[in-house]
Amino acid sequence: MPTLPPEFADLEPFTDWCLRTEAERYAKRLASSMDEMQAFYDAAFPRLEDAYTYLNQFDLHALPEDATQLLWLYYSLVNVSFPVEVWRQPRVPDSGAASLDAVVEPAV
Amino acid sequence: MPHFAKPAEGSWTEHYPDLGTALVNYEDSISPEFYELEREAIFRRTWLNVGRVEQVPRVGSYFTKEIGVLGTSIVVVRSASDQIRAFHNICRHRGNKLVWNDFPREETSGICRQFTCKYHGWRYGLDGGLTFVQQEGEFFDLDKADFGLVPVECDAWEGFIFVNFDRDNATPLRDYLGEFGRGLEGYPFGELTQVYKYRAEVGSNWKLFVDAFVEFYHAPVLHAKQAVADESQKLQRYGYEALAYQLDGPHGMVSSWGGMSPPKDVNMVKPIERKLRSGLFGPWDDYLDAEPPPALNPARSPVWGMDSFHFFPNFMVLPYFPNWVITYNYWPTSYNSHIFEGALLFVPPRNAFERLQQELTAVTFKEYALQDGNTLEATQTMLESRAVSEFPLNDQEILLRHLHRTARQYVADHQRRQPGTPVQISAVS
Numbered sequence: 093m094p095t096l097p098p099e100f101a102d103l104e105p106f107t108d109w110c111l112r113t114e115a116e117r118y119a120k121r122l123a124s125s126m127d128e129m130q131a132f133y134d135a136a137f138p139r140l141e142d143a144y145t146y147l148n149q150f151d152l153h154a155l156p157e158d159a160t161q162l163l164w165l166y167y168s169l170v171n172v173s174f175p176v177e178v179w180r181q182p183r184v185p186d187s188g189a190a191s192l193d194a195v196v197e198p199a200v
Numbered sequence: 201m202p203h204f205a206k207p208a209e210g211s212w213t214e215h216y217p218d219l220g221t222a223l224v225n226y227e228d229s230i231s232p233e234f235y236e237l238e239r240e241a242i243f244r245r246t247w248l249n250v251g252r253v254e255q256v257p258r259v260g261s262y263f264t265k266e267i268g269v270l271g272t273s274i275v276v277v278r279s280a281s282d283q284i285r286a287f288h289n290i291c292r293h294r295g296n297k298l299v300w301n302d303f304p305r306e307e308t309s310g311i312c313r314q315f316t317c318k319y320h321g322w323r324y325g326l327d328g329g330l331t332f333v334q335q336e337g338e339f340f341d342l343d344k345a346d347f348g349l350v351p352v353e354c355d356a357w358e359g360f361i362f363v364n365f366d367r368d369n370a371t372p373l374r375d376y377l378g379e380f381g382r383g384l385e386g387y388p389f390g391e392l393t394q395v396y397k398y399r400a401e402v403g404s405n406w407k408l409f410v411d412a413f414v415e416f417y418h419a420p421v422l423h424a425k426q427a428v429a430d431e432s433q434k435l436q437r438y439g440y441e442a443l444a445y446q447l448d449g450p451h452g453m454v455s456s457w458g459g460m461s462p463p464k465d466v467n468m469v470k471p472i473e474r475k476l477r478s479g480l481f482g483p484w485d486d487y488l489d490a491e492p493p494p495a496l497n498p499a500r501s502p503v504w505g506m507d508s509f510h511f512f513p514n515f516m517v518l519p520y521f522p523n524w525v526i527t528y529n530y531w532p533t534s535y536n537s538h539i540f541e542g543a544l545l546f547v548p549p550r551n552a553f554e555r556l557q558q559e560l561t562a563v564t565f566k567e568y569a570l571q572d573g574n575t576l577e578a579t580q581t582m583l584e585s586r587a588v589s590e591f592p593l594n595d596q597e598i599l600l601r602h603l604h605r606t607a608r609q610y611v612a613d614h615q616r617r618q619p620g621t622p623v624q625i626s627a628v629s
Binding site: 147152 | 394395396397398399400401402422425427470471472475476540542543549550551552553555556559560562563564566567569570571573574575577
């Protein structure tokens with residue numbers, strides 16, 4: 093399992109959200125219940141400012157491994173924020189069978 | 201309840217009197233015969249954007265592009281003379297696709313010194329010249345100079361690579377892009393090297409997705425569930441009015457207000473947007489210090505937010521000055537299907553905070569586009585019922601009226617050039 097920086101030990105129960113690609117994060121979102129996403133959001137959202145303040149001390153392209161995992165976890169927070177804050181369902185309303193695949197995304 | 205001034209004629213549409221204000225027939229989006237005509241009349245006769253120069257950074261860098269609407273594939277490469285060239289992706293020996301990886305129908309990219317055909321090992325230089333023939337002595341009077349790759353006209357504008365399949369084309373790219381192209385020159389496109397690209401196969405005619413992105417009349421309604429509830433109701437009461445619309449030849453643009461970046465009241469937006477100072481309209485903070493080029497914000501409105509430029513037929517550029525740009529490409533695959541490509545180009549983030557701002561914008565873009573894409577299939581299927589064939593377009597839908605009229609004109613002009621009896625389609629008249 094990924095390990096987070098010691099300052100973020102409280103988020104260790106959610107390291108299954110440390111996912112490198114948008115496709116993985118989006119798939120996990122669709123496969124999760126609202127309760128699971130709410131629990132992750134309730135733990136991670138209050139620490140968003142702490143997280144980016146911590147990460148901002150590093151060169152974005154030379155992040156230590158545990159910091160990279162933390163950044164990926166916060167990409168996932170961004171991804172689940174939509175269902176948790178507004179829709180109360182994993183998929184955006186009225187999107188049915190539509191799909192849109194990320195075919196290129198930044199390396200970091 | 202007009203919030204923004206309209207032209208003296210009373211409407212944007214009547215400012216361009218050729219457009220008329222009549223009901224619009226959508227047969228052009230559901231007729232297989234019309235689509236067959238569009239392939240030659242439009243896609244073989246216009247400049248088509250296929251990528252950006254950053255995709256071919258060094259001599260030998262290449263990418264392939266499937267052009268299904270013309271039944272071909274091309275390879276775009278930076279040649280030894282540092283020029284960007286395009287060729288039909290076909291070996292001159294016996295027609296094998298020259299550049300591909302495991303799957304012949306999938307696009308690929310890379311860097312090489314020469315192209316080698318997988319079939320019999322014929323080799324071509326980066327300038328397209330045939331350089332090696334396996335067992336050359338077995339052939340009959342074969343002059344390699346006669347068997348180079350077949351070029352496709354290729355040029356770049358502001359780093360966007362375009363090709364033109366019309367062998368008789370006489371219009372340089374810059375002239376084709378017209379006033380809008382010239383007016384966007386100087387935009388810092390080259391600084392926007394942090395790239396997200398999305399792709400979708402959409403079950404609708406290509407023009408319906410252009411329709412969806414050249415009007416924002418739909419935005420407060422279709423996307424209502426994206427916003428917090430109070431804000432959503434407010435937006436719907438307000439509706440949508442553009443700051444300006446402009447037409448130039450086959451192209452069009454709409455200029456929009458930018459009240460959400462940043463919002464006047466932070467309670468209008470979701471908690472994560474407040475924390476990250478970002479959202480659908482991009483990061484609220486400017487990273488670049490640059491002068492806006494003259495085509496942006498033609499109304500010179502103080503509440504300006506972003507413009508959408510539609511370059512006929514299938515390319516759109518949405519500059520959110522100065523931080524980032526969205527581009528759209530729509531590649532028809534049949535009369536009722538197309539491949540949609542959306543790219544978000546950002547200034548590279550300087551730290552994790554800016555990176556998260558951009559991630560929020562990119563994810564938000566995807567959620568909106570999913571709603572748009574799904575709605576298109578709902579529209580296509582019912583248009584095909586032909587239960588109703590003519591539709592009222594309002595003044596905020598002027599660019600749709602212009603797009604469909606332009607498509608019909610290209611087809612009609614094409615038919616006039618053809619000998620014999622033109623195919624009769626009601627929408628062509």
